[in-house]
Amino acid sequence: MKTKHSLKLALLALAITTLAGCPEPNTTDSVAVNTENTQDTYLGKIEYQDQTITKASAAKLNRQIDLQRASQLTLWAMPITSFYHSYNATKKNLGLNDDAEPVIGLYEGYDAVYPFLTANVTTPYTISIVDLSATGPLVVNIPEGSVFGVANNAWQEPIKEIGSGEKETLLFVGPGQDYHQDFKGEIIQNNTFMLLYFYRVLGTGEDAEKLKTAVTAYKLSDAANPPKTKYLTFNPKPEDKVFIGTAPEGMEYWELVNAYLQKEPMADRDRFFYAWLKDLGIEKGKPFNPTAYQKEILLEGVKTGMAMGQAIAFNKTQEKFASSLYGTDSGWEDAMAGMNPKIDLETYSMFNERTSYTFEAVTTSAGMVSRVAGKGSAYLGSYYDADGNALMGGNNYILHMEPNPPAANFWSITVYDIANRLIIQNDTKRADLSSRSEDLVTNSDGSVDLYFGPEVPNGKESNWIQTNKDESFFVYLRLYGPEQAYFDQTFPMNKIVKTK
Structure with missing residues (x-):
């Protein structure tokens, strides 16, 4: 016991001697200690204890991170929310209950084109919005003549321009869907299940009127015996409730985002946005049940995001x-x-x-x-x-x-x-x-x-x-x-x- 005690005393004496011989630290290289340190930022004052952010300021910044991300997610999602909401509004306006029925709508005149964002009253619209996950691959036959239009995916990106003037047979295929490899026509691989195609017929007279309903569309599974293409004219009466295509604000906006997320494959460009959505309660394969905090952030985010959208668009x-x-x-x-x-x-x-x-x-x-x-x-x-x-x-x-x-x-x-x-x-x-x-x-x-x-x-x-x-x-x-x-x-x- 004495030996161990003597060894400890000797080591302690050596340490004291060594420290006594060392030069004093260079205080000019150290950071000054400040127990009441603050920084002025565009979010206001951020408080630190020495160099460590305070718990209160960290909470403030984390909330701002979530708010900023919710606002930017609002801007990111504008194409898909508008598209999905237009699909829902169109189904209601045409009285459709079956997602698998590839109907083509006819819209002409003031009341008929009203539901569509910045529609043009001067020219008629012929529009079909289709859920390929319900219909399967879709065949669309374009007749010869002055038929001009486009097909868009859910991001409102064109996947097929219509307007060669020549007769065309098109097959729209959704993500991961199979089709006959010997299909005689042009195959358009859509990267979303939701599909919109619309066209206008240029010209006037009887021939132009016939061309309006000359396009045929049917499911590939019905190709052996195609049913007659169903055209529906939207001509609302004054007493009818008209559903508009403008994307809603509030939690309905995020419900559309969630609907897209659950249905569609993820584009590689959007991986970080999906991470932000996950933090706010929207995650692929999981139900959308936001916490009270997440709901608060989403509501504030979409309100600010819509204002940002108008600021960008109008200025x-x-x-x-x-x-x-x-x-x-x-x-x-x-x-x-x-x-x-x-x-x-x-x-x-x-x-x-x-x-x-x-x-x-x-x-x-x-x-x-x-x-x-x-x-x-x-x-x-x-x-x-x-x-x-x-x-x-x-x-x-x-x-x-x-x-x-x-x-x-x-x-x-x-x-x-x-x-x-x-x-x-x-x-x-x-x-x-x-x-x-x-x-x-x-x-x-x-x-x-x-x-x-x-x-x-x-x-x-x-x-x-x-x-x-x-x-x-x-x-x-x-x-x-x-x-x-x-x-x-x-x-x-x-x-x-x-x-x-």
């Missing part, structure tokens, strides 16, 4: 959308936001552009971004007046259209409400004016003055679109067959001016 900047502003100070912006409908480019996938467009519209095609003069279509949007104020339905406005708008086919002006991005509902049941309007009054030099407001200006009935008090709005100019003056931006566009 495009050169920094985010280099090619989207028309002229230097015209008050008009490219509604497509300079988007490539393919979204996935060689070095990145478009996010701002996709968010901007799908906040206010639905479906994309190559023709919508064509740069060939006289082909396709172009879309300009105006969201504020000449003074930079919102276009408010209780005010009166005038838009002076210069002579010869650069449209090889025709041009149209349409007014939409901000809340739902749908054609404005008014007493006159008119939301648009166009170069095809029979009663449009043109000035002696070929220019046109268009009026927007709650009351018709004296003698201007033919050139007036009624707006609603306490309801702000925005305006689209469509150019069908945009000409070179549009691409060169040499055609002068004027701002919408508030009048007395």
Whole structure:
């Protein structure tokens, strides 16, 4: 025992001697101790104990992380929530209960096209939204003639442009689905189960009317004995409840996200978004039962995210959308936001552009971004007046259209409400004016003055679109067959001016 005790004393003495001989530490290399350290950030003050973040500040930051992610997830999900909600609304409006029935809807006129985001009243729509997980692979036969359209996946990306003018037999195949390898026709592999295809028939007269219902569609499993294609005309009566395609806010938004997540395969580009969703209670293969905290975050996130979506869509900047502003100070912006409908480019996938467009519209095609003069279509949007104020339905406005708008086919002006991005509902049941309007009054030099407001200006009935008090709005100019003056931006566009 004495030996061990003596050894301990000796080692202690050696340690003291060694420490006594060491130089003092260089205090200039150490971090100063501060028990009340704070940092000013854009989230406010962050508190530290020396260099360690306090529990209270860590909780504050973790909540902000979740809120920011929920807001960005709102923007990320805009294409799919709009698509899924449009599918649900279409089924209800057409009275469909069977997901496996490949019905084609006919929509023409003010009341018929109302449910679709930023629909055009001037031209009719023929639309089919299909769940390939219910139908299996789908055969669509396109007749010869002037039938032009596109097929989109659930992200509103074009997977097939329709419009060669030639007869085509198409087979749309969902993820992982089998089909006859000897199928005679074009096979389009869709990367989502949800599919939308729509087309327009250009031209007029009896032949054009026949072409509207000349497309046939049936399940591949019925190919040996195809049933007659079912066309349904949507023509709601005043007393009918109409379901709109605008994606809802609140928890319904996240229920649509969850529906997509459970049904569709995950794209590799979205892996991090799926991780964020998992933290907020949305996970593939599991029920969506958010905790009280998760629900709070999701509700706050979608509210802020929708505001962000409007900020991006209605206030495009050169920094985010280099090619989207028309002229230097015209008050008009490219509604497509300079988007490539393919979204996935060689070095990145478009996010701002996709968010901007799908906040206010639905479906994309190559023709919508064509740069060939006289082909396709172009879309300009105006969201504020000449003074930079919102276009408010209780005010009166005038838009002076210069002579010869650069449209090889025709041009149209349409007014939409901000809340739902749908054609404005008014007493006159008119939301648009166009170069095809029979009663449009043109000035002696070929220019046109268009009026927007709650009351018709004296003698201007033919050139007036009624707006609603306490309801702000925005305006689209469509150019069908945009000409070179549009691409060169040499055609002068004027701002919408508030009048007395």
